[in-house]
Amino acid sequence: MKIQDYLKAHKLWVVSNVIVLFIVNSIYISTVVEYRSSDLLYMNGLLIIIQLSFLLIGFWQQKNKYNKAMKSSMEELEKMAIHDDDYIINMLYTLLQQQRFQHQNNEEAFKKKINEIQDYITQWVHDIKVNIAVCDLLLDETEDIKVRDLRNQIEQIKFRVNQTLYITRANHYSQDTVAERIDVGQVLRMAIKENALFLINKDITINTDLHHITVINDKRWVYYIFTQILNNSSKYTQKGGTVQINSEEDDHAYYIYIKDDGIGIPKEDLGRIFDKGFTGKNGKNVTKSTGMGLYYTKKISEMLQIGIDVKSEEGEYTAFTIIFYKLSDYFNIASNG
Known part of the structure; x- marks a missing residue:
C-alpha cells in the first residue's frame, strides 16, 4: 500500500479536515478584534501537525494490516476478518472468498467437460476395437497375397487405438x-x-x-x-x-x-x-x-x-x-x- 492510495481511499476525511481548518480560521478572525498573524500561524501549524500525525498513524496501521493480509493464507485472513473490524480486511476477505468460489465453479465445470471428452474417447476406442476384431476374423478367412500388408496396417491401427486409450488414462494416472x-x-x-x-x-x-x-x-x-x-x-x-x-x-x-x-x-x-x-x-x-x-x-x-x-x-x-x-x-x- 502506498501513501497516495491511502489518501485516495480517505479523500473525504482529508477534505473535511481542510474545511474544518478553514472554518476555525474564519471564526478566529471574525471573533478576535485584534489578532496577531503569528498566533494565527501557530494555531494553523498546530492543527495541521495534529491532523498529519493522525493521518500518518492511520496510514502505517493500514499498511501493516494490508501487508499482513497479503502474506496470509485464506484461513489466516478469515481469522483476521473475524477478530478485526477493519473494513479493508473484511472487504479483501470477501473479495477473495468470491474469487475462490468462482474459481471452484469454473474448475468443476472444466473437469466435467474433460471427463465427458475422456468418457467419449474411451467408449470410441472400445467400439472401434470391435470393428478391428471383425477385420481380423475376415482376414483369417482370406488367402489373398495382399493380406500380409493389410494385416500390418490393422496392427498399426490397433497399436494407435490402444495408445489413445492409454493417453486418455494417463491424464488420470493418479486414480x-x-x-x-x-x-x-x-x-x-x-x-x-x-x-x-x-x-x-x-x-x-x-x-x-x-x-x-x-x-x-x-x-x-x-x-x-x-x-x-x-x-x-x-x-x-x-x-x-x-x-x-x-x-x-x-x-x-x-x-x-x-x-x-x-x-x-x-x-x-x-x-x-x-x-x-x-x-x-x-x-x-x-x-x-x-x-x-x-x-x-x-x-x-x-x-x-x-x-x-x-x-x-x-x-x-x-x-x-x-x-x-x-x-x-x-x-x-x-x-x-
Missing part, C-alpha cells in the same frame, strides 16, 4: 495406478508380443539376456513404457536389424537396456525426444510420428518413479535404459495411487 509385485521379464515378453508383427515384417531379431527381476510397480503402465520403446525400435530399425535386451543390477537399481542397431537419433534431436509433440528429423523423414508416444512414456515413468535414459549415435544405434530404483518402489507409488 488409475495399482502397486503390485511384477515380473519385469514377463512384462517385457508381453510388450515384445504386442510388437511381434511389426518386428517380423521387417525381419528384426530380438536377442534377450535377462535376469529374474521382481519389482513393486504398476504392471499396466510398465507394459506401456516397454511397448512404446519397442515400437520405436521397430520403426527406426532397418530390415534384418537386431534389438538387444539386457538387464543388470547393482545396490541402487535394476537396469533394463533396449538397444537397436537402427538409424539412430541426430545429436541435435537427442535432448528433445521426450518433449511434447517433438518429431525431429527421423519422425518427419522416416515415419509420420506424432511426437506424443515418448512424451507420455517419460511422463508416466516419472509418475512411477522409474528412471529413463537414452543414448544414440546417428546411423549406428539407439539405446534406452529403464531404471527401477530399489528405494523408490512401494511407498512412492502407493502415495500416487
Whole structure:
C-alpha cells in the first residue's frame, strides 16, 4: 500500500479536515478584534501537525494490516476478518472468498467437460476395437497375397487405438495406478508380443539376456513404457536389424537396456525426444510420428518413479535404459495411487 492510495481511499476525511481548518480560521478572525498573524500561524501549524500525525498513524496501521493480509493464507485472513473490524480486511476477505468460489465453479465445470471428452474417447476406442476384431476374423478367412500388408496396417491401427486409450488414462494416472509385485521379464515378453508383427515384417531379431527381476510397480503402465520403446525400435530399425535386451543390477537399481542397431537419433534431436509433440528429423523423414508416444512414456515413468535414459549415435544405434530404483518402489507409488 502506498501513501497516495491511502489518501485516495480517505479523500473525504482529508477534505473535511481542510474545511474544518478553514472554518476555525474564519471564526478566529471574525471573533478576535485584534489578532496577531503569528498566533494565527501557530494555531494553523498546530492543527495541521495534529491532523498529519493522525493521518500518518492511520496510514502505517493500514499498511501493516494490508501487508499482513497479503502474506496470509485464506484461513489466516478469515481469522483476521473475524477478530478485526477493519473494513479493508473484511472487504479483501470477501473479495477473495468470491474469487475462490468462482474459481471452484469454473474448475468443476472444466473437469466435467474433460471427463465427458475422456468418457467419449474411451467408449470410441472400445467400439472401434470391435470393428478391428471383425477385420481380423475376415482376414483369417482370406488367402489373398495382399493380406500380409493389410494385416500390418490393422496392427498399426490397433497399436494407435490402444495408445489413445492409454493417453486418455494417463491424464488420470493418479486414480488409475495399482502397486503390485511384477515380473519385469514377463512384462517385457508381453510388450515384445504386442510388437511381434511389426518386428517380423521387417525381419528384426530380438536377442534377450535377462535376469529374474521382481519389482513393486504398476504392471499396466510398465507394459506401456516397454511397448512404446519397442515400437520405436521397430520403426527406426532397418530390415534384418537386431534389438538387444539386457538387464543388470547393482545396490541402487535394476537396469533394463533396449538397444537397436537402427538409424539412430541426430545429436541435435537427442535432448528433445521426450518433449511434447517433438518429431525431429527421423519422425518427419522416416515415419509420420506424432511426437506424443515418448512424451507420455517419460511422463508416466516419472509418475512411477522409474528412471529413463537414452543414448544414440546417428546411423549406428539407439539405446534406452529403464531404471527401477530399489528405494523408490512401494511407498512412492502407493502415495500416487
